Amino acid sequence: xxxxxxxxxxxxxGALLVxxxxxxxxxxxxxxxxAAPLPSASEPESVVDPVETDEPESExxxxxxxxxxxxxxKKAKPTPTEDPNNxxxxxxxxxxxxxxxxxxxxxxxxxxxxxxxxxxSAPKLKVPSRLVLATAWHESGWTSNFVNCDGxxxxxxVMPDTEAFIxxxxxxxxxxxxxKQNAVLGANYLAWLTKAFGDSYFKGKYDLSASKCxxxxxxxxxxxxxxxxxxGRGSVDEAWASKELPNPVYVNSVRSLMKSCYCDRY
Numbered sequence: 055x056x057x058x059x060x061x062x063x064x065x066x067x068g069a070l071l072v073x074x075x076x077x078x079x080x081x082x083x084x085x086x087x088x089a090a091p092l093p094s095a096s097e098p099e100s101v102v103d104p105v106e107t108d109e110p111e112s113e114x115x116x117x118x119x120x121x122x123x124x125x126x127x128k129k130a131k132p133t134p135t136e137d138p139n140n141x142x143x144x145x146x147x148x149x150x151x152x153x154x155x156x157x158x159x160x161x162x163x164x165x166x167x168x169x170x171x172x173x174x175s176a177p178k179l180k181v182p183s184r185l186v187l188a189t190a191w192h193e194s195g196w197t198s199n200f201v202n203c204d205g206x207x208x209x210x211x212v213m214p215d216t217e218a219f220i221x222x223x224x225x226x227x228x229x230x231x232x233x234k235q236n237a238v239l240g241a242n243y244l245a246w247l248t249k250a251f252g253d254s255y256f257k258g259k260y261d262l263s264a265s266k267c268x269x270x271x272x273x274x275x276x277x278x279x280x281x282x283x284x285x286g287r288g289s290v291d292e293a294w295a296s297k298e299l300p301n302p303v304y305v306n307s308v309r310s311l312m313k314s315c316y317c318d319r320y
Contacts, residue, residue: 137316141195146203154233156320159196159209163187166237171224171245179252179260181244185276186210188311189283190240192304196317198233209233210240220246247279250287255294270306273297280305 167183193211267274
């Protein structure tokens with residue numbers, strides 16, 4: 055190497071030492087990036103992040119957890135807040151004593167319907183609880199302390215003459231002011247009407263099934279009993295010849311309540 059070339063190499067090396075850019079030292083060392091170590095055979099490879107693009111990411115719908123039930127929730131049946139049967143106490147109605155709850159009233163009516171009122175002469179005669187419940191709802195809306203302007207009293211709107219007749223006929227001392235005894239008085243009267251019409255027009259049969267009636271206007275036993283509860287036995291006996299009920303609207307109302315009644319919510 056000639057002297058000129060040797061001088062240039064020496065000058066270049068000196069410049070590098072002064073600037074501190076070499077790896078041989080210097081006060082301000084430039085950090086050197088260290089490559090990540092290669093994964094060993096026992097370690098899984100790291101997942102590489104996807105490359106960003108200008109396209110929008112598609113939404114991923116999460117799969118339901120296997121622990122959650124896939125059964126559809128049952129829809130609760132709506133509870134009516136107003137009486138579709140539209141029972142209303144008449145303007146002249148009065149209240150006497152404390153009213154019992156609708157659930158207690160229902161219990162008393164069911165118990166009254168379960169009694170056997172003719173255990174000897176007509177042991178198979180039974181008054182359907184549905185008939186007692188529907189009649190009571192139509193008469194009073196199950197208002198136990200309701201006194202009507204015509205003298206009807208309580209759940210079954212028992213008239214004073216009816217109360218006296220039942221007590222005398224069956225040697226009892228029921229009081230219509232007591233809601234439990236009122237229910238018995240009404241059911242007992244229905245049982246008496248059933249036997250009276252069954253003996254007079256149906257050869258001693260006392261079947262109060264709705265299936266025995268062609269319509270709510272026919273002269274079947276069930277319709278006769280419902281009709282007479284409203285207008286009395288005498289009026290129904292008079293109507294038997296013409297084969298027309300004296301109060302078809304009343305009968306239709308009670309028959310409808312036997313099928314579907316707002317009272318069923320209690």
